[in-house]
Amino acid sequence: MDERDSGVTLAELLAAFSLATDLGLGQPMEHLLRSWQIASRLGRLVGLPDDQQPTLFHVAMLSWVGCVADAPEVTASFGDDIVFRADSYQADLGGLSGMAFFLGHAGRGQPLPQRLRVAATMVATGGTRVMRGIQGHCLVTSTLADQLGLPEETSAAVRQFFARWDGQGVPRGVRGEQIALVVRLFHLADVVEVHHRRGGVSAAVEVARARSGSQFDPRLVEAFCSTAVEVLPVATDEYDAHQLFSRDPGLTCRLSDDDLDAALVALADFTDLRCPTRAGHSRGVADLSAEAARRLRLPAGEVTMVYRAGLVHDVGLHGVPTTILDKPTPLTATEEERLRAASYFTERVLSRPKALARLGAIAGLAHERMDGSGYHRGVGGQAVPLPGRILAAACAFHELVEPRSSRPARTLKEATGVIRAEIAAGRLDQAAADAVLAAAGAGTRRRVAGPAGLTPRELEVLGLIARGAATGDVASRLGISRKTAGTHIERIYAKTGASSRSTATLFALRSGLLGALDDRPDSHVAP
Template sequence: MDRETHDSGVTLAELLAAYSLATDLGLGQPMEHLLRSWRIASRLGAHVGLPEDQQPSLFYVAMLSWIGCVADAPEVAASFGDDIAFRADSYEADLGGLSGYRFFLGHAGAGGSPAQRVKLTATIVATGGRRLMQGIQAHCLITSILAERLGLDEAVCTAVKQFFARWDGHGVPDDIGGEDLSPWVRLFHVGDITEVHHRKGGVDAALRVAGERRGKQFDPALADAFCDIAPEVLPELVDGYDVRTLLVDAPGLHRCLSGSELDEALAALADFTDLRSPNRAGHSSGVAELAGSAARQLGLPAADVAATRRAGYVHDIGLHGVPSTILDKAGDLSATEWERVRLGSYYTERVLARPAPMARIGAVASYANERMDGSGFHRGASGAGIPMTGRVLAAACALRTLIEPRAGRSPKSLKDAATEVRGEVRAGRLDADAVDAVLTAAGAGGRRRVAGPAGLTQREVEVLVLIARGAATGEVATRLGVSRKTAATHVERIYAKTGASSRSAATLFALRNGLLDPLET
């Protein structure tokens, strides 16, 4: 079975910390903004007496509170243009009362025609911003749904619903304020805002915004405490936070997810990623199941099947860094817009670079848009430089994209989509074996392969990879827990099936068929 019940090597805290890097992109902030914000809130909480056993809940609130912003990306774009730029600008404004009203009016219709701007401004004035408030409330509710899917307790689910509430009661919902507001939310409000101002203007800027929002957005006692110890709680402005090191001393955040729990968590986050565009609903989960099934059809080792499926869930996570106005643009993209889309694959790999178990998944995910002839992105990898896991993912993503609607076109039938991806094989852009396995998995008439390239069984593929990496027969036996005689028999059969007469020839066969992952350590 490839859906393991043993530890995946990844904790929920590490997974959410990684995902927070993608959320940072959607906020228009540098990666690790939310991690630094949590550190501020956590240190401030310790200073004001937050019980240690509540620190994990504060962490989850910090990692989750902004995730729901992807759900209203299309609506934000319709009213304010580039949704990422809008959120980045929002850190400079106090969004309560008249100042918030002025902010929304000043950004209405950004990037649109003068007529559009006038119309949207008039709508906000006429409705008193009620539609905006409803959108914000929907953001909070949908974040709580994610918290529930991740198995977090009711207190955390309730707290994330309050993220846009304020101490002065002028937020959303407007019936919550003061001491009724979760202490975790109050702490994170201070961390989230002061981190941005500190990064841009130093300690003085952080102190200034804390004073300005004291008694408004911020709990006045927390604002005062922050001002008293700001240099002690503000993190150093350095890149490259090691998530595992950050969390090592955090109580309650060390439980590893089992393989099946990791799948469930990735599936939940995948659904939220796809909310960035209404046309992409269900895309990532669909790619994951299709790619995992195809990898199994090809006889890939169980670990590769799992990595391919999980990569499908997260292959679009980097699109958090691409504005909704680009993702849903019906016409041709400009060179600048296209470059931002290409960066999505790069961001996917960056976001998932740590911890090591996630890095393996992220490495596979980053190949979703690569092509065998080198015409893909973001690396421009080709041929043997693309592992079979990546080839399968690329084929699955290509097929799913064709049978889904996209801006400016209707979904294609499975039959027409199958014809198109077969054309990509003939053009040298997609791998034939990968496409055939994907089409079989999709029920589109591919050959029903039950083995890997040249008829290799799953175990023979494992042995081939080992001998190509330099393992002698005895080492193969030890690594796989079989007798030396059995290992030797596997090697003989591999040579016979592939036509190889030496380890070097077998290695070349493995390379040509994408069985040696160039990123595997």
């Protein structure tokens, strides 16, 4: 058990993840954060108790997460799932208007006969398939709330997310004040934020009044319309998560290292639900990366960092429609570009706070290649630090042994051959890829040495002297004697063939041991 402070709060983590959810909703990043701020302000005006503000935040951050779980089903019925959800903000989904919306999107992107079949099935079944998908969304989201250790009232609230004031939502018959106040507040805020951003205060007020008594609580609508200018965000509103949460003691509790790992695993599993053939991908890449890092004898802190980066490296896929992720035929040039943008989204989603930004910087390297042919930055060689090289090799290997809609899973032997070819072509780093293959049980099972046979302690010392630390500085930073530090430096020089700090630094650069990702704590324990 590792109960040490991870430096990250659950609120900060969920706020970051909500940016990816925004992408899956077809909205710009910070939509859910703005919606939460609207709901929070309105809640204070209508008497929401302060001790329920954290529940409101968690409902706002989690309620849409389950949409990734039903993305394949949405795609089967309505085509591009992101476009479908973006368009849904313009329609009242209850009654005849809802049926008109669903029929208008039925079979989108399919030939006309297929569209007609989907629409006919929807009419014949009364939309029961859609309802089952909605129910599944609610149940899956409440499961995530439980996995994150949130109170039962939060789980109960997110199960009501698709309920309506008029009782025409899911669960059927749940209506009016049976719906938790935090849910009713977010229902209104989620929609008016979109209309306000697109059409100003008048558009937000108009949609609120139009859906009063059907989707929305009439009392909340009246309170909102009379205070809209005060409640709605302005261009200067600040969305720095740390500053926002510091105002609410219920959102400032920081996670232990173990709790952070558990939360990241839960979110990784939800990310992989976006595409059926990717189930377990993020966990698999994380485990493989961590074991490869151990075999390369990286320090414990770096093993932990690359493990966590593996868990989140695909979070940007929320911005890519399932029609692309699960396409059985080759992607078009435009579709390729959308897929390549996912690693950029991953880095941006995790760009703050600082503790997550370090993860995002590594995670964003998962598809880079040593010859510069990868994405999204197209960097190569020494510009890719060793953690990034490990993650890239682990991701490449794990994708090969997973089935895809266009091919069956490769055998271990076949995948090994492909990775060996990538090494020979200069696209994957040999040391990193060898360690990944060894971790996967391919080839040698001996422990892979670090670059030039350096020990974890020697790697730490090399990082320090390459940054300009003198022998005394090394001793002080690592809590060892000056003599021991000097011995480490001598061994580093002997193993790397270096004769000075400069040549040792060049070795570190060539081996991917330095870069912007180095600024991370040494105290983390490997998972």
